Amino acid sequence: MKKSIGKILLSLTVCLLIGNASGSASEPVRLFVKEVPLKILGKTVTVIAIEQADGTEGYSPEKADGFHVEVVNQLKVPTSLHWHGLILPNLMDGVSFVTQDPIAPAKSFRYDFPLKQSGTYWMHSHYGLQEQVYNSAPLIIWTPEERAKADRQVVVMLSDFSFTPPEEILKGLKSEMQTPNMKKEPSGKKNESGNSGKMSGSMGKSSPVEVIAQKWDDQKQKLARTVLKAPEAEIDVKYDALLANRRTLDDPEIISVGAGETVLLRVIAASSSQNFYVDTGTLEAEILAVDGKGIQPIKGNFFQLGVAQRLDLKVTIPKEGGAYPILAQGEGTKLLCGVVLVTKGASVPKLSRTTSLSTAALDNTQEKRLRALNPLPDRAINRTLPATLGGNMATYVWTINGAAYPNRKSLDIRTGERVGIAFTISTNMGHPMHLHGHDFQVVEIDGEKIRGALRDTLMVPPGSKMTVAFDADNAGIWPLHCHLLYHLDTGMFTVVRYDGADTKFWQPEAQAKAFAPSN
């Protein structure tokens, strides 16, 4: 009884707080989740978009106004939207079968909460495989400080494209994994990257070949591109094309810029399964933030970006002007996408969708050099949660601590603790691991203690041991999962649960039923 009165008082307080934060600007922005046509490589396909009534993609509020959205589901299937990286009240997190029921077709759902962060975030479906067909959009949170970061700001959303529907991709992954004697390259190539939506082959380490990789140039004190002999990165889904702002390099977005001005590129890896190397070419860049959170600026022109992560890159357009492609190459592929920054009168070069060399796997070259601008206060970790990332290749099942989701296992914590998550990995593929509802700090990489970046998504490369820490100050039940869509869907997902959290929407059994294969 006492507990329930406490709960009522708590929810009243939350309501009042939200009411105050929204002020008079509480009229929600309606976000329509709907099907739209998209022309790719000469064919028109149907995908999903998240748009406001006036066609604006996504939602980019002022921090001071708070977050006020009504999501209207115009799809023929259920959905729910997750606000990736935001520190928000648990029941606003948008995860079907964890923090809310799915939004049925023709229904809507209100999301209202105060904003605690600013910068580059994004939104995406947390229902089934919808992310693969672009049920996603930018979410930039503005403050006067964010606006002052450069003369001009550009959002670059990267994604991966396949003519194969996501359900078929998943089916292909499962069936190919069960076939013994898999070859490294499927025979009879169907496109430049190999067969679309299929396994690349055995998960055994391939032998070293010439690949593109990232290096730290000690002399110039910058992150740079290099070519070396190393195994090509293991990837499991091969795409037909990569997209930047929903366009291929046959017809890239051309962005007008002024000679001599500064440009902040807010790069979002909104892909389902493709990690990237971002190449600013002749433009020297500076990372100002990762995952929306400030770091001590670091220079370079070649950067790593795992699925769901973000990079804020500041570049300066040379005084003489010209055309400056900003490219992204898919990890373990020869595929490119990008946008072109162009000054007045400069001609835009014809760009190829492919390059001659594949890449090495993402590693910790970049991560171990990042330092948070506002690190967590010094404090000892009270509790360390293990997160062993594994997979059973024979069945295409991916696991955390040996278990595949849906299940009722949880990683349990208490409010007030400093919590560590110790990631270890036993697979040849890296996993971009996302914790909902919190910023965490990278505090240890391969035995070396660092005051690393604050993030919401950590790329855990093959063979590495990484520990992150966060303060348990946001009660609830929060997903911790791999952001590779097909790993997430086949089990690499768990929840971090606060003692006493309200878990009425946590329905792993219902999820298992809803997402069971149709045949």
Ligand SMILES: [Cu+2]
């Ligand atoms: Cu994964």
